[in-house]
Amino acid sequence: MILREYQKKAVSIALEKKKCVIVLPTGTGKTIIGAYFVKNLLDKGKAIIVVPTRILVEQTYNVYKSLGLNPTKIYGIIPKSKRANLWKKAKIAITTPETAYFDKEYIDHDIIVLDECHHAIGNDYYAKLLREKEFEYKLGLSAFIPKKYRKEIESLIGEIIELYDEPSLKKYIPNWIGDIYEAPLNKLEYQLYKEIEELKRKSKGSKRLIYSLALKYLATDGGLALKESVSKNNILSKILSPFKDKIEKIRDLHKWDALKSILDTYEFEKAIIFIDRVIVAKRVAQSLDAALIIGKKHKNIAQSLKEAKEKNIIVATSAGEEGLDLPSADLLIVWSQTSNPIRFIQRHGRIMRPTKMLKFVTYIVTPYTIDVDLFLSAVLKVSKYVDININVKNYFKKSSVHQIINLLTEPLTKDMLKQLGFTDNEINIALKYGIENGDIVYFYSPFGKLYINKDFMYMVERRYPTIFIPKWEGKIKINNKTIKGDYQKLYEKLSNMIPIKGLKITVIKKKDIIEYDWRSYNYTIDSKPLLRLVLRNALS
Known part of the structure; x- marks a missing residue:
């Protein structure tokens, strides 16, 4: 097999670093990279390949075998007494993190490759294995590593190296046509949604979380998911007992018509x-006579994968997001929206393998609900990695978080918004969108950043005049020039440069000693009144 240029580079980097994480889009042959990494190191010792599921053990085994390597599959379903002998003999062992961890006393390997290594955090078996066993050579593979996990993953595996910008990669990642299909709730369903949402706003702690789950089940998966949840003897069914009659009357699958249209x-x-x-996946698959992949609980994985290759429609739960080998897929339909960037990218990876076919990605969203919030949250998080080829600007107006922007006719901090019943996720989406779109600006105060609709920015100075009294000098680097001086001097110089896309101001505080501070305004300053407020706030 001839490696692609970016694959050669990835293997070369991994061998040079000895311990690192390679980040590449799903569908670009990361398994091949891992195999060649191992192939080049077999004279150094034995290798263990860790993949998340039994499905991937089978697929990875086939890849390694096709490259002339001699791998051994080690499953948890094999009795442990027999696994001990397999570990001893295996030059290349392919296994799951659970099996590897519980068999760690048999592992004396020098090389480890960790597929989907973004799992290597907290108490996950990936992380537990890496904390208790040392390997001379480590290679992690993933399509995306969230910022909050980078430090932990680097400490367990090695330096994270992203190759998304590799020039040779671009021709292997085809463009697609993206589209959004709306599946609105009917009058009864929307009334039920708003009543539950209102209770959520008034609740705190675990109760609020339960109401959030109910909203997600209804708006994202459909009435069938909510009906199944309330049919059980659990906290959710007790909390939603006043709505039992309404829940029985709502549609099972409000997204069905949109799906059929696609x-x-x-x-x-x-x-x-x-x-x-x-339960929803099963209903849809049965109605469409489609192949169904529902994960570890599925009794016959081999039959499931066989049907997936034979049938032209596949319905998959999260089991299909990691490593499902379907190179001919040319239509992706996202029924259940997710805010998780890893899952979002992995789903798109199902159609990113290059073919001559024109490809399509469609999202079924329920407007004015949490479903749109989840979709937009993911889009904002993965914009660097996945271009969905859709202008989503109008959909912010159809998200429940847009009401946050409407509330900002008065200056509010994030904590104030949380007290009004909004979640961190809702607030972050609204503020990020509002700032990037030019609808929201912010100013610094003793109790945190104050956010406000730009049309009402004068209200901040009216409410909090003391945070707009300049008393220090400032230094600004702009257009390869450094401007230094008091408020008046900076205002005179910068007013001729409007619009200014973001401003970082170093504040020089002169007391007994000179100390430096800085404030950053990451929005477009497009008017003199806004520039005046920014400078007065920065230097106060």
């Missing part, structure tokens, strides 16, 4: 539909 509109050879809830 399937009727696009010409495709193979379509993948991602649905989170198993």
Whole structure:
């Protein structure tokens, strides 16, 4: 097999570093990279390949075997007494993190490759294995590493190296046509949604979380998911007992018509539909006579994968997001929206393998609900890695978080918004969008950043005049020039440069000694009144 240029580079980097994480889009052959990493090191010792699921053990085994390597599959279903002998003999062992961890006393390998290594955090078996066993050579592979996990993953595996910008990679990642299909709730369903949402706003702690789950089940997966949840003897069913009659009357699958419209509109050879809830996935698969992949609880994985290759429609839960080998898929349908950037990228990876076919990605969203919030949250997080080829600007107006922007006619901090019943996720989406879109600006105060709709920015100075009294000098680097001086001098110089896309101001505080501070305004300053407020605030 001839490696692609970016694959050669990845293998070279991994061998040079000895311990690192390679980040590449899903569908670009990371398994091949791992195999060649191992192939180059077999004279150094034995290798263990860790993949998240039994499905991936099978697929990875086939890849390694096709490259002339001689791997051994080690499953948890094999009795432990027999696994001990397999570990001893295996030059290359392919296994799951659970099996590797519980068999750690048999592992004396020098090389480890960790597929989907973003799992290596906290108490996950990936992380537990790496904390208790040392390897001379480590290679992690992933499509995306969240910022909050980078430090932990680097400490367990090695330096994170992203190769998304590799020039040779671009021709292997095809463009696609993206589209959004709306599946609105009907009058009864929306009334039920708003009543539950109102209770959520008034609740705190675990109760608020339960109401959030109910909203997600209804808006994202459908009435069938909510009905199943309340049919059980659990906290959710007790909390939602006053709504029992309404829940019985709502539709099972409010997204069904949108799904049928997508399937009727696009010409495709193979379509993948991602649905989170198993009961919904089963209903949809049965109605479409589609292949169904629902994860570890599925009794016959081999039969499931066989059907996935034979049938032209596949319905998959999260089991299909990691490593499902479907190179011919040309239509991706996202029924259940997710805010998780890893899952979002992995789903898109199902159609990123290059073919001559025109490809399509469609999202079914429920407007004015948490479903749109989840979708927009993911889009904002992965914009560097996945271009969905859709202008989502108008959808912020159809998200529940848009009401946050409407509230900002008065200056409010994040904590104030949380006290009004909004979640951290809702607040972060709204503020990020509002700032990037030019709807929101912020100013610094003793109790945190004050956010406000730009049309009402004068209200901040009116409410908090003391944070706009300049008393220090400042230094600004702009257009390769450094400008230094008091408020008046900076204002005179900068007013001729409007619009200014973001401003970082170093504040020089002169007391007995000179101390430096800085404030950053990451929005476009497009008027003199806004520039005046920014400078007065920065130097106060």
